[in-house]
Amino acid sequence: MKLPALLASLALAASVTAAPTSFDFKDPKGVNAVQFHLDSLLEPIAGTAGGVTGTVSFDPEAPAATTGKIVVAASSLKVPNSTMTEHLLGDGWIDAAGHPEITFELVKLDNVKTAGTTTTADATGKFTLKGVTKDVSLPVKLTYLPNALEKRTKPGNKGDLLVVRGEFTILRADYGIKPGQNEDKVANEIKLTLAIVGSAPKA
Amino acid sequence: MTTSPPPPSGTPAWRVLFRMLAAFLALFAFAFWAAAGWNKGWTKNQIAIPQTDEITGIEFITYQDHFAPGLELLSAAFFFSIALFGITFLRRKNKS
Numbered sequence: 001m002k003l004p005a006l007l008a009s010l011a012l013a014a015s016v017t018a019a020p021t022s023f024d025f026k027d028p029k030g031v032n033a034v035q036f037h038l039d040s041l042l043e044p045i046a047g048t049a050g051g052v053t054g055t056v057s058f059d060p061e062a063p064a065a066t067t068g069k070i071v072v073a074a075s076s077l078k079v080p081n082s083t084m085t086e087h088l089l090g091d092g093w094i095d096a097a098g099h100p101e102i103t104f105e106l107v108k109l110d111n112v113k114t115a116g117t118t119t120t121a122d123a124t125g126k127f128t129l130k131g132v133t134k135d136v137s138l139p140v141k142l143t144y145l146p147n148a149l150e151k152r153t154k155p156g157n158k159g160d161l162l163v164v165r166g167e168f169t170i171l172r173a174d175y176g177i178k179p180g181q182n183e184d185k186v187a188n189e190i191k192l193t194l195a196i197v198g199s200a201p202k203a
Numbered sequence: 204m205t206t207s208p209p210p211p212s213g214t215p216a217w218r219v220l221f222r223m224l225a226a227f228l229a230l231f232a233f234a235f236w237a238a239a240g241w242n243k244g245w246t247k248n249q250i251a252i253p254q255t256d257e258i259t260g261i262e263f264i265t266y267q268d269h270f271a272p273g274l275e276l277l278s279a280a281f282f283f284s285i286a287l288f289g290i291t292f293l294r295r296k297n298k299s
Contacts, residue, residue: 152258
Protein backbone atom coordinates (compact mmCIF):
# COMPACT_ATOMS: atom_id res chain seq x y z
CA MET A 1 0.00 0.00 0.00
CA LYS A 2 1.29 3.41 -0.95
CA LEU A 3 1.97 5.96 1.78
CA PRO A 4 -0.84 8.45 0.94
CA ALA A 5 -3.36 5.63 0.83
CA LEU A 6 -2.07 4.30 4.14
CA LEU A 7 -2.33 7.73 5.77
CA ALA A 8 -5.84 8.17 4.40
CA SER A 9 -6.83 4.78 5.79
CA LEU A 10 -5.37 5.64 9.16
CA ALA A 11 -7.18 9.01 9.19
CA LEU A 12 -10.44 7.32 8.29
CA ALA A 13 -9.98 4.73 10.99
CA ALA A 14 -9.19 7.45 13.50
CA SER A 15 -12.28 9.42 12.56
CA VAL A 16 -14.51 6.35 12.80
CA THR A 17 -13.20 5.48 16.23
CA ALA A 18 -12.93 9.10 17.45
CA ALA A 19 -14.28 9.45 20.92
CA PRO A 20 -16.30 12.50 21.95
CA THR A 21 -14.26 15.22 23.59
CA SER A 22 -14.86 16.19 27.19
CA PHE A 23 -15.18 19.94 27.72
CA ASP A 24 -14.51 21.37 31.17
CA PHE A 25 -16.79 24.31 32.02
CA LYS A 26 -14.75 25.70 34.88
CA ASP A 27 -13.67 28.75 32.92
CA PRO A 28 -10.31 30.21 34.00
CA LYS A 29 -11.36 33.65 32.77
CA GLY A 30 -14.47 33.72 34.95
CA VAL A 31 -16.83 34.50 32.10
CA ASN A 32 -19.24 31.61 32.68
CA ALA A 33 -22.46 32.54 34.39
CA VAL A 34 -26.13 31.83 34.46
CA GLN A 35 -28.20 34.98 34.39
CA PHE A 36 -31.60 35.06 36.02
CA HIS A 37 -34.44 37.55 35.63
CA LEU A 38 -37.67 37.84 37.56
CA ASP A 39 -40.24 40.57 37.79
CA SER A 40 -40.75 42.45 41.03
CA LEU A 41 -42.69 45.36 42.46
CA LEU A 42 -40.44 48.27 41.45
CA GLU A 43 -38.40 46.79 38.62
CA PRO A 44 -37.30 43.40 37.25
CA ILE A 45 -34.58 41.81 39.36
CA ALA A 46 -31.60 40.62 37.36
CA GLY A 47 -28.75 38.64 38.79
CA THR A 48 -26.01 36.20 37.97
CA ALA A 49 -24.58 32.95 39.25
CA GLY A 50 -20.93 32.75 38.38
CA GLY A 51 -19.85 29.54 40.07
CA VAL A 52 -20.23 27.31 37.02
CA THR A 53 -18.49 23.93 36.76
CA GLY A 54 -19.24 20.65 35.03
CA THR A 55 -18.35 18.75 31.90
CA VAL A 56 -19.99 18.19 28.55
CA SER A 57 -19.01 15.36 26.25
CA PHE A 58 -19.35 16.56 22.67
CA ASP A 59 -18.43 15.05 19.33
CA PRO A 60 -18.69 17.51 16.41
CA GLU A 61 -19.34 14.53 14.12
CA ALA A 62 -22.21 13.29 16.29
CA PRO A 63 -23.68 16.22 18.23
CA ALA A 64 -26.89 14.31 18.98
CA ALA A 65 -24.89 12.06 21.29
CA THR A 66 -23.88 14.97 23.53
CA THR A 67 -24.08 14.31 27.25
CA GLY A 68 -23.10 16.35 30.24
CA LYS A 69 -23.86 17.99 33.52
CA ILE A 70 -23.53 21.63 34.48
CA VAL A 71 -23.27 22.54 38.16
CA VAL A 72 -23.79 26.02 39.59
CA ALA A 73 -22.73 26.88 43.13
CA ALA A 74 -25.85 28.20 44.84
CA SER A 75 -23.72 30.55 46.96
CA SER A 76 -22.57 32.33 43.79
CA LEU A 77 -26.01 33.81 43.12
CA LYS A 78 -25.81 37.57 43.23
CA VAL A 79 -27.98 40.62 42.62
CA PRO A 80 -26.85 44.27 42.75
CA ASN A 81 -28.30 44.76 46.25
CA SER A 82 -26.35 43.02 49.02
CA THR A 83 -29.33 42.79 51.39
CA MET A 84 -31.40 41.24 48.63
CA THR A 85 -28.58 38.78 47.92
CA GLU A 86 -28.53 37.74 51.59
CA HIS A 87 -32.28 37.09 51.49
CA LEU A 88 -31.94 35.22 48.21
CA LEU A 89 -29.33 32.85 49.65
CA GLY A 90 -31.22 32.36 52.92
CA ASP A 91 -33.41 29.46 54.05
CA GLY A 92 -36.63 30.99 52.73
CA TRP A 93 -35.39 31.32 49.18
CA ILE A 94 -32.51 29.32 47.68
CA ASP A 95 -31.10 27.91 50.95
CA ALA A 96 -27.55 27.94 49.61
CA ALA A 97 -26.17 26.40 52.81
CA GLY A 98 -28.58 23.45 52.79
CA HIS A 99 -28.59 22.92 49.02
CA PRO A 100 -25.22 24.13 47.76
CA GLU A 101 -25.61 22.96 44.16
CA ILE A 102 -27.97 23.82 41.33
CA THR A 103 -27.58 21.30 38.52
CA PHE A 104 -28.69 20.61 34.99
CA GLU A 105 -28.08 17.12 33.65
CA LEU A 106 -28.58 16.66 29.93
CA VAL A 107 -30.67 13.60 29.08
CA LYS A 108 -31.07 13.93 25.32
CA LEU A 109 -30.98 16.27 22.35
CA ASP A 110 -33.81 16.28 19.80
CA ASN A 111 -34.22 18.11 16.48
CA VAL A 112 -30.48 18.40 16.11
CA LYS A 113 -29.41 20.63 13.22
CA THR A 114 -25.82 21.48 12.41
CA ALA A 115 -24.63 24.26 10.15
CA GLY A 116 -20.89 24.74 10.05
CA THR A 117 -19.65 24.80 13.62
CA THR A 118 -23.03 25.62 15.13
CA THR A 119 -25.53 23.04 16.31
CA THR A 120 -29.04 23.85 17.46
CA ALA A 121 -31.25 21.37 19.26
CA ASP A 122 -34.01 20.92 21.80
CA ALA A 123 -32.41 19.74 25.01
CA THR A 124 -34.22 17.75 27.64
CA GLY A 125 -32.67 17.37 31.03
CA LYS A 126 -33.11 17.18 34.76
CA PHE A 127 -32.89 20.49 36.56
CA THR A 128 -32.31 20.42 40.31
CA LEU A 129 -32.86 23.43 42.53
CA LYS A 130 -33.20 23.45 46.31
CA GLY A 131 -33.23 19.65 46.33
CA VAL A 132 -36.16 19.38 43.89
CA THR A 133 -35.53 17.75 40.50
CA LYS A 134 -37.79 18.33 37.51
CA ASP A 135 -37.59 17.63 33.81
CA VAL A 136 -37.08 20.73 31.69
CA SER A 137 -36.80 21.30 27.95
CA LEU A 138 -35.03 24.18 26.32
CA PRO A 139 -33.67 25.18 22.94
CA VAL A 140 -29.87 25.16 22.98
CA LYS A 141 -27.17 26.37 20.64
CA LEU A 142 -23.77 24.69 20.71
CA THR A 143 -20.90 26.42 18.97
CA TYR A 144 -17.79 24.33 18.46
CA LEU A 145 -14.62 26.41 18.13
CA PRO A 146 -11.75 24.12 17.13
CA ASN A 147 -8.26 25.26 18.12
CA ALA A 148 -9.62 28.43 19.76
CA LEU A 149 -8.36 27.74 23.29
CA GLU A 150 -4.98 29.25 22.50
CA LYS A 151 -6.55 32.54 21.41
CA ARG A 152 -8.45 32.77 24.67
CA THR A 153 -5.76 31.73 27.10
CA LYS A 154 -2.06 31.74 26.24
CA PRO A 155 0.08 30.86 23.23
CA GLY A 156 0.89 27.18 23.01
CA ASN A 157 -2.21 26.18 24.96
CA LYS A 158 -3.74 24.00 22.24
CA GLY A 159 -7.33 22.90 22.47
CA ASP A 160 -10.93 23.40 21.46
CA LEU A 161 -13.79 25.42 22.90
CA LEU A 162 -17.49 24.65 23.11
CA VAL A 163 -19.95 27.48 23.72
CA VAL A 164 -23.36 26.49 25.07
CA ARG A 165 -26.27 28.91 24.99
CA GLY A 166 -29.81 28.29 26.20
CA GLU A 167 -32.75 29.86 27.91
CA PHE A 168 -35.62 28.45 29.93
CA THR A 169 -38.19 29.48 32.48
CA ILE A 170 -39.04 27.87 35.79
CA LEU A 171 -41.64 28.54 38.46
CA ARG A 172 -40.08 29.07 41.88
CA ALA A 173 -43.10 27.46 43.53
CA ASP A 174 -42.27 24.20 41.73
CA TYR A 175 -38.98 24.09 43.60
CA GLY A 176 -40.37 24.91 47.02
CA ILE A 177 -39.25 28.53 46.98
CA LYS A 178 -41.94 30.37 48.92
CA PRO A 179 -44.80 28.75 47.00
CA GLY A 180 -47.78 31.07 46.81
CA GLN A 181 -46.05 33.74 48.88
CA ASN A 182 -45.10 37.31 47.95
CA GLU A 183 -46.08 36.79 44.32
CA ASP A 184 -47.36 40.37 44.20
CA LYS A 185 -43.85 41.54 45.09
CA VAL A 186 -41.63 38.93 43.43
CA ALA A 187 -42.88 36.97 40.43
CA ASN A 188 -43.26 33.22 40.49
CA GLU A 189 -41.69 32.94 37.04
CA ILE A 190 -37.88 33.03 36.77
CA LYS A 191 -36.12 33.22 33.42
CA LEU A 192 -32.71 31.55 33.31
CA THR A 193 -30.24 32.37 30.56
CA LEU A 194 -27.18 30.25 30.04
CA ALA A 195 -24.11 31.33 28.06
CA ILE A 196 -21.06 29.33 29.02
CA VAL A 197 -17.86 28.10 27.45
CA GLY A 198 -16.03 24.86 28.05
CA SER A 199 -12.49 24.02 27.06
CA ALA A 200 -10.84 20.79 25.98
CA PRO A 201 -7.05 21.11 26.04
CA LYS A 202 -5.10 18.88 23.69
CA ALA A 203 -2.07 17.04 25.00
CA MET B 204 -44.35 99.32 88.91
CA THR B 205 -44.86 95.79 87.66
CA THR B 206 -43.56 94.22 84.46
CA SER B 207 -45.99 92.20 82.47
CA PRO B 208 -44.88 88.81 80.97
CA PRO B 209 -44.09 88.79 77.24
CA PRO B 210 -47.03 87.90 75.06
CA PRO B 211 -47.01 84.29 73.77
CA SER B 212 -45.65 84.00 70.29
CA GLY B 213 -47.73 82.47 67.52
CA THR B 214 -45.75 79.22 67.06
CA PRO B 215 -43.36 77.64 69.56
CA ALA B 216 -39.75 77.50 68.47
CA TRP B 217 -39.51 73.69 68.55
CA ARG B 218 -42.41 73.42 66.09
CA VAL B 219 -40.71 75.80 63.68
CA LEU B 220 -37.43 73.88 64.06
CA PHE B 221 -39.09 70.51 63.39
CA ARG B 222 -40.86 71.86 60.30
CA MET B 223 -37.59 73.21 58.97
CA LEU B 224 -35.88 69.90 59.70
CA ALA B 225 -38.66 68.02 57.90
CA ALA B 226 -38.39 70.27 54.85
CA PHE B 227 -34.59 70.00 54.85
CA LEU B 228 -34.72 66.20 55.15
CA ALA B 229 -37.19 65.89 52.26
CA LEU B 230 -35.16 68.22 50.04
CA PHE B 231 -31.86 66.58 50.96
CA ALA B 232 -33.25 63.08 50.32
CA PHE B 233 -34.63 64.11 46.94
CA ALA B 234 -31.40 65.88 45.92
CA PHE B 235 -29.27 62.91 47.04
CA TRP B 236 -31.50 60.43 45.21
CA ALA B 237 -31.48 62.54 42.03
CA ALA B 238 -27.73 63.18 42.17
CA ALA B 239 -26.99 59.50 42.70
CA GLY B 240 -28.57 58.52 39.43
CA TRP B 241 -32.34 59.04 39.60
CA ASN B 242 -32.74 55.30 40.26
CA LYS B 243 -36.42 54.41 39.98
CA GLY B 244 -35.80 50.80 41.05
CA TRP B 245 -34.51 49.17 44.23
CA THR B 246 -31.46 50.46 46.09
CA LYS B 247 -28.23 49.02 44.69
CA ASN B 248 -24.79 48.60 46.24
CA GLN B 249 -23.28 47.61 42.94
CA ILE B 250 -24.04 48.18 39.31
CA ALA B 251 -23.92 45.49 36.66
CA ILE B 252 -21.63 46.19 33.73
CA PRO B 253 -22.23 44.00 30.65
CA GLN B 254 -19.13 42.88 28.81
CA THR B 255 -18.43 40.61 25.86
CA ASP B 256 -15.81 37.91 25.58
CA GLU B 257 -14.01 38.55 22.28
CA ILE B 258 -13.40 34.96 21.25
CA THR B 259 -16.67 33.31 22.23
CA GLY B 260 -19.03 36.28 21.94
CA ILE B 261 -20.46 35.47 25.37
CA GLU B 262 -22.01 38.46 27.10
CA PHE B 263 -21.17 38.38 30.77
CA ILE B 264 -21.69 40.67 33.75
CA THR B 265 -19.14 42.22 36.03
CA TYR B 266 -20.07 44.30 39.07
CA GLN B 267 -18.69 47.62 40.21
CA ASP B 268 -19.24 49.13 43.65
CA HIS B 269 -21.65 52.03 43.36
CA PHE B 270 -24.35 53.09 45.80
CA ALA B 271 -27.58 54.08 44.09
CA PRO B 272 -30.45 54.81 46.48
CA GLY B 273 -33.73 53.44 45.22
CA LEU B 274 -37.33 54.52 45.46
CA GLU B 275 -37.85 52.62 48.71
CA LEU B 276 -35.17 54.74 50.46
CA LEU B 277 -36.60 57.95 49.01
CA SER B 278 -40.08 56.90 50.15
CA ALA B 279 -38.80 56.14 53.66
CA ALA B 280 -37.16 59.58 53.85
CA PHE B 281 -40.37 61.30 52.68
CA PHE B 282 -42.42 59.28 55.15
CA PHE B 283 -40.09 60.32 58.00
CA SER B 284 -40.26 63.98 56.86
CA ILE B 285 -44.06 63.93 56.81
CA ALA B 286 -44.11 62.29 60.26
CA LEU B 287 -41.74 64.95 61.59
CA PHE B 288 -43.86 67.68 60.07
CA GLY B 289 -47.05 66.09 61.45
CA ILE B 290 -45.64 65.98 65.00
CA THR B 291 -45.54 69.77 65.04
CA PHE B 292 -49.35 69.89 64.86
CA LEU B 293 -49.89 67.70 67.93
CA ARG B 294 -51.37 69.54 70.89
CA ARG B 295 -51.08 68.57 74.54
CA LYS B 296 -54.42 67.67 76.04
CA ASN B 297 -55.57 70.18 78.67
CA LYS B 298 -56.10 68.57 82.06
CA SER B 299 -59.39 69.77 83.47
